[in-house]
Amino acid sequence: MSTDTTGGDEERRESFWAWGWADRLPSDEERRELKSRIEGMLGFPERPLLDLPELSDVDLPPAAVEPPEDLACEWTTAKRDRVTHTYGSAYRDLVRGFHCRFDDAPDVVAYPEGESGVRAVLEWAADANVAVVPYGGGTSVVGGVECGGKGYAGVCSLDMGRMDDVREVDEHSRAARIRGGATGPEIRAQLADHDLQLRHYPQSYEFSTFGGWVATRAGGHFATRYTHIDDFVESVRAVTPAGTLETRRLPASGAGPDPNRFLLGSEGAFGVVTEGWARVQPRPPYRANATVRFDDYWDAVAACREVVQARLTPANCRLLDANEAMLNEVAFDGSSVLLLGFESTDSLPPIEADLERAVEIAESHGGRLSEGPATEDRTAADDADEAGAGDGDGAEGEDGDAGEWRDSFVEAPYMFNSLVSMGVLVDTFETAVTWDQFPALHDAIQERVTDAMQEACGAGFLSCRFTHAYEDGPAPYYTLLAPADVGRELEQWRTVKEAASDTLMEYGATITHHHAVGRVHRDHYHEEVPESFLEALRSMKRTLDPEGIMNPGALL
Ligand SMILES: Cc1cc2nc3c(=O)[nH]c(=O)nc-3n(C[C@H](O)[C@H](O)[C@H](O)COP(=O)(O)OP(=O)(O)OC[C@H]3O[C@@H](n4cnc5c(N)ncnc54)[C@H](O)[C@@H]3O)c2cc1C
Structure with a gap:
């Protein structure tokens, strides 16, 4: 039956063109302030303030x-x-x-x-x-x-927005049955009744959904251990044109290829993820944090590698290069900044020791402790203190550099709206690569993406942070800003995006660590995986979606 979705006057609405709530669109005053900051800090030519x-x-x-x-x-x-x-x-x-x-x-x-x-x-x-x-x-x-x-x-x-509830919680095994349309805050609010959390915090947490996370293999904001939604998923249920598919709830299995993998990363091309069981956990109230600054970026990279290879598994191990630190107002002195954070459900002493060791490693690579080590025992804190997307980086409740970083991280998508409205090209791309390849990749990205921005836009600014760090390699995340010509933005964007994607392929990196494939990365994904695997994927699609109606053009 057809429905009237116009809602009452009181209903809070998302913007029809921009990220987030329509009532959070920037005021002219905020835009003027940002415009002068961008022109001043990045040296861009005067930007127009468009209606x-x-x-x-x-x-x-x-x-x-x-x-x-x-x-x-x-x-x-x-x-x-x-x-x-x-x-x-x-x-x-x-x-x-x-x-x-x-x-x-x-x-x-x-x-x-x-x-x-x-x-x-x-x-x-x-x-x-x-x-x-x-x-x-x-x-x-x-x-x-x-x-x-x-x-x-x-x-x-x-x-899927109306399928937004947590249907069942198995407190004994610590898992929850979550429907596909539940957003981050909706999941959080419903699990709070059980004193449990999913603790999967992509930056888009406020609006993105459990089904979307599964379908795109989303990355959360823990730097190590639980990096992708894959790590939380116990089982998945989907409705496909060929019928319903449900995998068995298991803590682990070695029985052949994993059927969950049929749906993790399926991007709507095989069917609709209607629900799934995900591992949940109590809020970890014990925290230990520190910030270390480095004059030399490569010293900071070496420190980060050694920390993760020492198996210290920090929740936060975010390396900001000098540009990223400046953009996020964490440091203006040209230093690279390593934000370190550990958390525990059990007690403070083990994470205090881990943090101490991580700082020692960082200092042995020339790092200067600039904040901390600080510890927190939030056992008495109300869960509501931490509500909202503000906890999205796994560093909730922090002050100082980490707090500065978190605030700017949460506000960034809203700032992108303003930048678009003043003719600034602003985009991000991300990848993962082994440590041995990272220096060559990073240098090539710096050179080629900067050249592409210069060629297409006459200027540009590029920054990098590690969103995740693995024992065998980092997941670098690049943010770029350039002055765009209004009306030619997409053409200019394409030049820069192609330079970035082609470089990732040439240096053996992945086209995406967590942003997914969709239509934009499809050709590079096809380049990245073996042809026989693609053929198998196509035949899986033919089995689950014989008429080819599911999200044609995405992934395949
Ligand atoms: C500001 C911003 C920050 C972001 N930060 C992160 C981040 O930190 N980590 C990260 O991984 N990604 C991030 N992203 C990308 C995006 O949020 C993720 O890809 C997210 O998982 C998409 O979820 P969604 O519910 O919005 O899905 P949608 O955008 O609605 O859909 C994404 C894809 O999944 C499919 N899909 C959606 N729901 C279902 C379903 N129930 N069943 C089958 N297919 C489905 C769609 O068809 C589509 O192909 C960010 C995006 C923005 C704009």
Whole structure:
């Protein structure tokens, strides 16, 4: 049945073009302040302050298809719903949204409340040759939810937002059954009744969903150990056009290829992740933190490697290069900064000792302790003190450098909105590579991406941090800013993005450590994996999705 999703006047709405809530869009005063900071700090030419777009400026073609009125799932063809389901949340999405370009809007948006609704949509879509795009929080940065629908009668975005609950908690085994559309804060609030947490904190935590995390193999913000959602997933259940697929709940298994891997990273191309069991844990109240500064970046890299290779498993082991430290207002003296944080559910002494050893290693590589070591016992703290996306880096409750870093980390996506509205190209790309390859890769990225920004935009700024650190290599995450010509932003972005992606491939790195493949990374993903593996993936798709209606163009 069709539904009216316009909501009452009181309903808090997400922006139709930008990251996050519409009521958090920047004021003109905030934008002026940012503009002068960007021009001053980065030396960019004067940036224009463009008017923010209105939904009434958007023209949409009429919907090409409509489901039957008696479809056993609510759906709509309303303009706001179609517009807000057209793109994810990457720079190129924000730019197109800002310029009111929604040419590839889906025709229909469906809102299932349960698996029967999902099945009804898939059955209708298979009969009517309609492409179905599973939609979680729409925070994809790789074109995961946009689908032109070429060769199809139309496109249906299947919004999982109403399947947002934690259905069951097994406190004994410490696992929870979570439905696909539950966002980070929704999961957190429901697990709080059990004094448990999932503790998977991607930067997009506020809006992204459990199903989206599984489908994209999302990375959280613990630097070691629990890095991807994969590490938390016990079992997964999905509705595919060929039927329902559910894996067995197991703490571990050595029985052949892992069926969870059919769905982890499937990006909506095989079916809809409706729910899964995930490992949960109590909040770790004991914390130990320190900050170490280095004059030389490569000394800092060596220290970081030695810390993880000593198997100290810090929750936070974030290495900021000098540009990243400056951008996030952590250091302005040209030093690279290593933020170290340990946490424990059990007691302080072991993590105090681990931190002490990590600092000792850092100092042996020329590091200067600039903050800490500090310890915290938050056993008495209320869980609500930590609520919100502010805990997304696993460093909640911290002051000083780590707190500065965390605040800027949480605010960054909102700042991206402002930057787009003043003609600044702002994007991130990330990867993982072995330690032996990292220096050559990093140097090549610095040179080629900076050259590409120079060529396309006349200037540019590049910074790097490690989001995760493994014993055999880091996961570097690059942020780039460049002055863009309004109207030519996508062309300029493409030049820079190609330089970055081609360099990752040439130096043996992965096209993505956690941002997923989608449509933007698809060709490079195909280059990265063996051809026979791709053939097997294609045949798996044919088995689970014989009509090829599931998110065509993503992944495959
Ligand atoms: C500001 C910002 C910060 C980010 N930070 C991180 C980060 O720290 N770590 C990280 O890993 N990623 C990050 N991302 C990328 C993005 O948030 C992740 O890829 C996230 O997992 C997507 O979840 P979602 O619910 O928003 O999915 P969507 O964006 O809605 O969809 C992503 C893909 O998954 C598919 N999909 C969604 N739900 C389902 C489902 N239930 N069943 C089947 N397929 C589904 C979609 O079809 C699409 O292909 C960030 C993005 C932004 C904009």
